Amino acid sequence: MNLITYGEASDFSGVELTELGRFITDLTAGEEPSLLGTMVQTTAGLKPLGSVLKGLRQRVLRMVAEAGSGHLGASLSVIDVLTVLYFVRMRHDPSNPDWEGRDRLVLSKGHAAPALYAVLAEAGYFPPGELNSLRKLGGLLQGHPENTIPGVDASTGSLGQGLSIAVGMALAAKMDEATHKVYAIIGDGELNEGQIWEAALTAGHHGLDNLVAVVDRNQFQLTGRTEETKALEPIGEKWRSFGWEVIEADGNDPSSILDALDVCALTEGKPSVIIASTTKGKGVSFMEGNKFSKAVPDASELARALAELA
Amino acid sequence: MEQSSQLESFGRALVELGREREDIVVLDPDVASSTKTTYFAESFPSRFVRVGISEQDMLGIASGLAAAGKTPIAVGFAMFIIGRGWEQIANSIARQRLDAKIVGTHAGLSPHADGESHQMYGDVALMRTIPNMRVVVPGDAPSAVEALRAALEYRGPVYIRLMRGSTPTIYGEDIEFEMGRANVLREGSDATVIANGIMLSRALTAAEKLIGEGIDVRVIDMHTVKPLDTGAIEKTAKETGAIVTAEEHSIIGGLGSAVAETLAETAPTPMERIGIRDRFGESSRSYPELLAHVGLTPEAIAEAVHRVIERR
Numbered sequence: 001m002n003l004i005t006y007g008e009a010s011d012f013s014g015v016e017l018t019e020l021g022r023f024i025t026d027l028t029a030g031e032e033p034s035l036l037g038t039m040v041q042t043t044a045g046l047k048p049l050g051s052v053l054k055g056l057r058q059r060v061l062r063m064v065a066e067a068g069s070g071h072l073g074a075s076l077s078v079i080d081v082l083t084v085l086y087f088v089r090m091r092h093d094p095s096n097p098d099w100e101g102r103d104r105l106v107l108s109k110g111h112a113a114p115a116l117y118a119v120l121a122e123a124g125y126f127p128p129g130e131l132n133s134l135r136k137l138g139g140l141l142q143g144h145p146e147n148t149i150p151g152v153d154a155s156t157g158s159l160g161q162g163l164s165i166a167v168g169m170a171l172a173a174k175m176d177e178a179t180h181k182v183y184a185i186i187g188d189g190e191l192n193e194g195q196i197w198e199a200a201l202t203a204g205h206h207g208l209d210n211l212v213a214v215v216d217r218n219q220f221q222l223t224g225r226t227e228e229t230k231a232l233e234p235i236g237e238k239w240r241s242f243g244w245e246v247i248e249a250d251g252n253d254p255s256s257i258l259d260a261l262d263v264c265a266l267t268e269g270k271p272s273v274i275i276a277s278t279t280k281g282k283g284v285s286f287m288e289g290n291k292f293s294k295a296v297p298d299a300s301e302l303a304r305a306l307a308e309l310a
Numbered sequence: 311m312e313q314s315s316q317l318e319s320f321g322r323a324l325v326e327l328g329r330e331r332e333d334i335v336v337l338d339p340d341v342a343s344s345t346k347t348t349y350f351a352e353s354f355p356s357r358f359v360r361v362g363i364s365e366q367d368m369l370g371i372a373s374g375l376a377a378a379g380k381t382p383i384a385v386g387f388a389m390f391i392i393g394r395g396w397e398q399i400a401n402s403i404a405r406q407r408l409d410a411k412i413v414g415t416h417a418g419l420s421p422h423a424d425g426e427s428h429q430m431y432g433d434v435a436l437m438r439t440i441p442n443m444r445v446v447v448p449g450d451a452p453s454a455v456e457a458l459r460a461a462l463e464y465r466g467p468v469y470i471r472l473m474r475g476s477t478p479t480i481y482g483e484d485i486e487f488e489m490g491r492a493n494v495l496r497e498g499s500d501a502t503v504i505a506n507g508i509m510l511s512r513a514l515t516a517a518e519k520l521i522g523e524g525i526d527v528r529v530i531d532m533h534t535v536k537p538l539d540t541g542a543i544e545k546t547a548k549e550t551g552a553i554v555t556a557e558e559h560s561i562i563g564g565l566g567s568a569v570a571e572t573l574a575e576t577a578p579t580p581m582e583r584i585g586i587r588d589r590f591g592e593s594s595r596s597y598p599e600l601l602a603h604v605g606l607t608p609e610a611i612a613e614a615v616h617r618v619i620e621r622r
């Protein structure tokens with residue numbers, strides 16, 4: 001069984017990363033079909049990634065049920081991407097959230113805050129007990145990410161703005177000749193916003209190879225299917241023509257996500273975007289699709305959902 | 311007071327009006343399920359434009375539709391359509407004197423749980439500075455419907471500000487509503503509270519409280535912030551000699567500012583302002599709890615009345 005702790009992956013230079021990629025593939029090919037058996041460092045010690053993910057999904061469900069509002073579907077669709085980033089790929093230090101050399105992450109689709117908060121708590125940025133006070137007056141965990149929360153690199157919640165913020169961070173890293181990476185997580189509906197494409201042009205123009213965008217391609221936005229609202233396809237071609245390296249991945253499969261991130265790490269001279277195919281509400285059969293986009297589970301739905309994830 | 315939802319009433323009224331007038335086109339930036347324009351969409355799918363999460367695009371499209379003779383109604387969260395779309399509203403709509411209506415929902419602190427990214431309390435100020443623009447802040451569900459009717463009878467750009475959720479119902483069937491004309495909801499001679507939006511019902515509650523303390527307060531619904539009913543302000547200033555404004559908006563640039571500007575120029579009068587005092591919002595699981603947290607309560611209004619009377 002292989003073991004990954006924070007930052008190992010991005011500590012390697014380009015060539016070594018290839019080797020690391022192979023190392024992971026070799027280890028997982030024989031025994032495990034995916035990364036799910038990999039032990040990762042959590043605030044409660046080493047745990048297999050698969051059980052971390054189940055636990056995080058349960059947390060998110062409890063948080064939204066307790067708060068009485070929140071975007072459950074959007075949180076469950078993106079949680080695998082966030083988990084692989086924070087527990088396998090990103091170079092960061094929960095005991096030192098302001099460490100200058102850390103990789104940054106901008107959750108541009110800020111309404112998935114419950115997922116980000118659950119991940120940050122599991123990594124050790126703040127006590128998991130805080131999760132119970134989501135959206136509570138005076139609580140640490142606001143409805144949308146705030147940079148006052150340990151581990152949150154940018155305040156978001158207004159869609160369309162996060163990629164520009166990430167571009168600014170990536171430009172600053174280039175100016176400082178720093179080696180950290182910047183990740184931006186964008187909703188597919190969020191691609192409706194013009195500012196995303198302004199930022200995409202800027203990043204392409206500057207060849208920001210320290211920037212990785214992940215599009216959470218769950219096919220839905222608030223009021224319905226993306227393709228029935230304002231057709232996005234072919235998404236990959238759009239980004240490619242803006243000067244980006246485009247990688248397709250299964251955004252609910254940790255191995256596929258990590259493979260895609262490996263390609264990003266090797267890409268030079270241009271920014272990368274991962275089009276991560278996901279399912280809204282992933283992990284709870286009756287929440288998959290758009291039904292629980294903004295709905296809050298009642299007590300019996302919560303119990304059924306938790307049972308599915310047990 | 312009974313409760314009702316401004317957005318529910320507004321959404322139903324849109325359908326009625328859509329039946330009366332074929333020129334009405336409704337635009338949605340992917341929030342129809344929250345703003346209740348879904349009812350219009352179901353009734354008139356061909357006159358409903360789903361622009362996706364593209365507020366600026368939506369306001370530009372509204373401009374083009376208006377230029378082509380349609381009457382567009384662009385409905386979205388106040389933070390995103392007024393904040394992000396201010397310049398499109400100024401340059402593409404108001405500057406051309408186009409007949410487009412803009413409805414900002416989830417205004418003030420009413421998206422209480424979402425937190426500061428969604429809480430908009432600068433929209434009245436932003437809209438007020440645009441020439442040709444009218445600005446209406448209805449205090450309950452019946453007046454929201456009347457505001458919509460009045461806006462459609464008027465030719466030119468209008469901003470209507472609405473709240474999310476259920477709020478106290480103030481007006482009955484006999485409601486009289488004219489854009490630009492204030493309504494006196496309660497007579498009184500010791501001081502005047504001029505309010506709108508959610509603070510209107512809170513002003514009425516404050517007035518009830520004050521009666522017990524021997525203070526007889528007049529309450530005015532200043533639903534239209536622009537054009538402002540300056541005549542009503544001057545009159546009540548002369549008659550009561552003390553003014554308190556109450557709004558769910560920044561004290562910078564909203565109703566309080568507009569009233570102060572009028573008083574300073576024509577009838578200097580002691581005045582106190584209740585509003586959001588230059589701070590960001592935050593999340594709360596309860597709307598009343600959040601209003602209380604930032605000092606938007608009947609008690610705060612009553613205290614301001616005491617203060618202003620002492621200064622008279």
Ligand SMILES: Cc1ncc(C[n+]2csc(CCOP(=O)(O)OP(=O)(O)O)c2C)c(N)n1
Binds near residue numbers: 071187189
């Ligand atoms: C600028 C802006 N407009 C509207 C909203 C309201 N809103 C919250 S989530 C959402 C849908 C987002 O869809 P998508 O990006 O596909 O993310 P998903 O929820 O599907 O993961 C909308 C319109 C917002 N937060 N910001």
